[in-house]
Amino acid sequence: MSLRFFNTLTRKKEDFVPINEREVSIYTCGPTVYNYIHIGNLRTFLFEDILVRYLKYKGYEVHQIMNLTDVDDKTIRNSIQQNVSLNDYTQKFKEAFFKDIQSLNITPAEKYPCATDHIDEMITLIHQLEENGMAYRSEGSIYFSINKFNEYGKLAHLDRDNLKAGASGRVSNDEYEKENIGDFVLWKAYTPEDGDVYWDTSLGKGRPGWHIECSAMSMKYLGETFDIHTGGVDNIFPHHENEIAQSEGVTEKPFVHYWLHSEFLNISGEKSSKSKGNVIYLQDLLDKGFSKEVIRFSLIQSHYRSKVNYSxxxxxxxxSTLEGIHHFIQRCQQVDREESLGEPITAIIDKGLKRFEEALDDDLNMSSALAAIFETIREVNKDFDQIGREDVQKIIGFLKRTDQVLGILDFEKSFLEEDIQRLVDERNQARKAKDYHRSDQIRDQLKDKGIILEDTPQGIVWKRLEG
RNA sequence: GGCGUCGUAGCCAAGUGGUUAAGGCGGCGGUCUGCAAAAUCGCUAUCGUGGGUUCGACUCCCACCGACGCCUCCA
Incomplete structure (x- = not known):
């Protein structure tokens, strides 16, 4: 089966056919750097990471661009409140963002362009929209007229005439300077509340609207039409809808072929958002003693299009699940048997890998892909006392291959410090002498150090507890 | 008011017009073990409710109940 994605534009799963045969261009909406990112944000970034990793796994050359929104109402408001420059204010959160995504083993994008570095590109687009008659000026600001773009609403599947102004309770309903309530701002006229944040340009003194940055930067780096655009479901409307209007309004070409959106992560049954106050930051979970791998796994294990009630x-x-896999790896790495089973193990692995890929091909069905791994492990375990070093190489190879996509496994814990090895040896002697008292004593001692010993017919096997 | 998603075991979570309804966590019982651990074997769901379509539905349709989301700057 070929790779398929659920396209928000058509609300269907479609075969994925990139513009260039072996290349994929992806634009992913990044953070607005006015605060630390929370795990809901991270879920989306992890979905995008899995997407990129899997495309690379399939052999595509991936060009991923992720923007940083470093100028908007909130960044301006907060920087003025704190009496620091916009740049100093956002710099702190940019750095925190990179630290967090690195912690969770997210593959870096090719480029992270910032809105403030692309004002010129935005201005060019806005001029073009004015020339096309799709934009109009009002009280120093410039707006996009949605009635001039016939396909407005095609992504969100909203009826232009049926938008209920203010229904979300998010936006004040007093923007009477707009011709149509659905029109959105391309360029915002300067107001005193903006402090020293403004650009003096051919459009007048002011700053860009939110949506235009993504049109400008995506087309600059990926071209007027590119393969995939992603974000959280909340971006579908208005943000992505508006991006389409602005971009296609200028180019009259399809902006994006595949729109992929990840569902929300809820906390206590509700959407987690900074405005509701029910947010969890990565650091909170690390402080509770959950490892980065466990956190990453907990966020990627369910399908990206289903809601997750995080807890x-x-x-x-x-x-527990991750511990089980790591325990299996550690047992494998301690196998020291000359004769290998060979073919039966190869067959198990081939079947597992096929299932794994078929699952991910089907719109990144992670639950099913993981099931393929667990089933493979179970099959191997049935013959575990007969496998040899060559089999182990294949098995570890299989897990490493799947981990190119998952990014959760650690293959490096396979050595014991000298003093610990000495204790293991001593316990071995004690056991042989049937000195179970001393033997159990050492086992308890090692347990305190996070090392669990198991006595198997093939000798002692040890494992480390998950951090 | 409009649009949409979801409801599968104690918990998490796939899936299909006819299958033994994946997998993970947890629990119970057996094997193994000096004891343990691990592993393995078995058990732990008829798919929100009520109708309809069909030879046959958990899967399609309708209604209802419940949860969640979007409706103009939230991932």
Missing amino acids: EDILGQAK
């Missing part, structure tokens, strides 16, 4: 239960279950 410590989920994290606890993720921890």
Whole structure:
């Protein structure tokens, strides 16, 4: 089966056919750097990471651009409140963002362009929209007229005439300077509340609207038409809808072929958002002792298009599951048998890999892909006392291959410090002498250090507890 | 008011017009073990409710109940 994605534009799963045969261009909406990112944001970034990793796994050359929104109402408001420059204010959160995504092993995008570095490109677009008659000026600001773009609403599947102004309760309903309530701002006239944040340009003194930056930067780096655009479901409307209007309004070409959106992460049954106050930051979970791998796994294990009700239960279950896989890896790495089973093991692995890929091909069905891994492990375990070093190489190879996509496994824990090895040896002697008292004592001692010993027919096997 | 998603075991979570309804966590019982651990075997769901279509539905349609989301700067 070929790679398929659910396209928000058509609300269907479609075969993925990139513009260039072996290349994929992706634009992913990044953070607005006015605060630390929370785990809901991270879920979306992780979805995008899995998407990029899997495309690379399939052999595509991936060009991913992720923007940083470093000028908007909130960044301006907060920087003025704190009496620091906009740049100093956003710099702190840019750095925090990179630290967080690195912690969760998210593959870096090719480029992270900032809105403030692309004002010129935005101005060019706005001029073109004015020339096309799609934009109009009002009280120093410039607006996009949605009635001039016939396909407005095609992404969100909203009826232009049926938009209920102010229904979300998010936006004040007093913007009477607009011709149509659905029109959105391209260029915002300067007001005193903006402090020293403004650009003096051919459009007048002011700053860009939110949506225009993504049109400008995506087309600059990926071209007028590119393959995939992603974000959280909340971006579908208005942000992505408006991006389409602005971009296609200028180019009269399809802006994006595949729109992919990840669902929300809820906390206590509700959407997690800074405005509701029910947010969890990565650091909160690290402080509770959950490892980065466990956190990453807990956020990627369910399908990107289903809502997740996040809780410590989920994290606890993720921890146990991951421990199980790592335990398996550690047992494998301690196999020291000359004769290998060969073909039966190869067959198990081939079947597992095929299932894994078929699952991910089908719109990144992660639950099913993980099931393929667990089933493979179970099959191997049935013959575990007969496998040899060559089999182990294949098995570890399989896990490493799947981990190119998952990014959660650690293959480097396979050594013991000298003093610990000495204790293991001593316990071995004690056991041989049937000195179970001393033997159990050492086992308890090692357990305190996070090392679990198991006595198997093939000798002692040890494992480390998950962090 | 408009649009949409979802409801599968104690918990998490796939999936299909006819299959033994994946997998993970947890629990119970057996095997193994000096004890343990691990592993393995077995058990732990008829798919929100009520109708309809059909030879046959958990899967399609309708209604209802419940949860969640979007409706102009939230991932």
